Amino acid sequence: MQRLTVAKQSLRPRVVFSGIQPTGVPHLGNYVGALRQWVNLQREEQPSTKLIYSIVDLHAITVPQPPETLRQRKREVLAALLAIGLDPERCTIFYQSSVPAHSELMWILACTASVGYLSRMTQWKSKLSLASSSTLENRAVGSRLKLGLFSYPVLQAADILVHRATHVPVGHDQQQHLEFARECVTNFNHAYGSHLVHPETLISPVQRIMSLTEPTSKMSKSHEAQRSRILITDTSQDIRSKIATALTDSTPGISYDPATRPGISNLLEIFSVFDAEGRSPAQLAQAYADASPRTFKEAVADTLVAGLHGIRDRYLELSANDSYLDEIEQHGARKAQESAKETMDIVKAAVGL
Ligand code: AMP
Numbered sequence: 001m002q003r004l005t006v007a008k009q010s011l012r013p014r015v016v017f018s019g020i021q022p023t024g025v026p027h028l029g030n031y032v033g034a035l036r037q038w039v040n041l042q043r044e045e046q047p048s049t050k051l052i053y054s055i056v057d058l059h060a061i062t063v064p065q066p067p068e069t070l071r072q073r074k075r076e077v078l079a080a081l082l083a084i085g086l087d088p089e090r091c092t093i094f095y096q097s098s099v100p101a102h103s104e105l106m107w108i109l110a111c112t113a114s115v116g117y118l119s120r121m122t123q124w125k126s127k128l129s130l131a132s133s134s135t136l137e138n139r140a141v142g143s144r145l146k147l148g149l150f151s152y153p154v155l156q157a158a159d160i161l162v163h164r165a166t167h168v169p170v171g172h173d174q175q176q177h178l179e180f181a182r183e184c185v186t187n188f189n190h191a192y193g194s195h196l197v198h199p200e201t202l203i204s205p206v207q208r209i210m211s212l213t214e215p216t217s218k219m220s221k222s223h224e225a226q227r228s229r230i231l232i233t234d235t236s237q238d239i240r241s242k243i244a245t246a247l248t249d250s251t252p253g254i255s256y257d258p259a260t261r262p263g264i265s266n267l268l269e270i271f272s273v274f275d276a277e278g279r280s281p282a283q284l285a286q287a288y289a290d291a292s293p294r295t296f297k298e299a300v301a302d303t304l305v306a307g308l309h310g311i312r313d314r315y316l317e318l319s320a321n322d323s324y325l326d327e328i329e330q331h332g333a334r335k336a337q338e339s340a341k342e343t344m345d346i347v348k349a350a351v352g353l
Pocket residue numbers: 020021023028029030031032033034170171172173174206207208209210218219220221
């Protein structure tokens with residue numbers, strides 16, 4: 001009997017879940033650090049694996065923004081996900097807010113989640129630009145920190161658990177949130193029985209893409225300088241010009257050493273990600289050891305332009321097709337609602353609701 005159960009469980013199809021905030025057209029960091037892996041999984045996973053990708057608009061409102069901006073950014077991200085090659089028939093692509101079960105499960109998880117654990121997490125502190133030593137006991141902190149931002153990880157846990165995800169592809173910065181999600185499973189299952197699934201983290205192989213103008217900090221949407229980031233919908237001229245003006249150093253030749261040569265090393269990382277021969281940053285550094293900065297940057301730009309080829313055109317075409325995007329939204333919402341219902345029925349019965 002026991003054996004059969006174990007065998008059955010291991011035969012359960014894998015469920016991959018991940019989410020992205022609707023902060024507008026993704027940049028190269030988002031693409032390399034997260035989204036490319038979503039597309040790769042489409043190719044690599046067995047047909048029986050469920051692939052579920054959410055545009056997490058409820059998380060987005062932890063940062064106040066005009067409603068029109070949010071609406072527009074959601075559509076931009078939806079078009080971008082399709083433009084990079086996610087297939088809406090193979091994957092479930094949906095807005096988080098169109099599946100109320102995410103918020104419903106969040107509440108249930110909140111009832112067994114520990115405030116102590118959440119207070120030690122780093123994201124709310126960094127979002128409020130507070131020192132990592134800041135605590136909730138500080139009055140000024142307590143009045144600035146909203147409950148939504150503080151409980152962000154509980155909603156993220158609900159996103160994952162409501163679809164019984166077994167694998168969650170994310171960037172390094174999300175590891176803490178994934179550990180918390182597993183903690184939520186442990187707490188819930190301890191209180192109500194073994195109903196929720198422990199998700200595994202699939203960490204993206206590329207650590208971080210750095211800013212082109214300030215290569216010691218990561219490429220980010222919030223950086224003021226437009227030239228600091230490449231959007232996946234940039235024109236090839238934009239890409240070439242941004243790479244050409246990327247900050248490097250005056251050391252002659254090309255070598256890979258992120259600590260002393262952050263600018264050159266970041267370009268080598270980018271080169272390596274898109275290199276058709278699959279060379280590592282160190283191997284590329286050897287191949288270009290004696291090249292001038294200009295020749296090297298041109299080679300990086302050529303490779304990047306080729307790697308992002310087609311995304312911009314597909315994005316523009318999709319963005320102009322409102323009725324198609326509406327259809328995709330509704331199709332995704334229906335599939336995600338069905339997927340979530342299965343868990344909510346089990347959870348509610350277990351809790352006595
Ligand atoms: P964000 O919206 O900035 O929180 O990023 C969304 C996803 O993209 C996260 O999973 C991050 O790990 C990833 N990401 C963001 N910026 C970078 C970067 N500069 N390099 C690599 N990955 C990144």
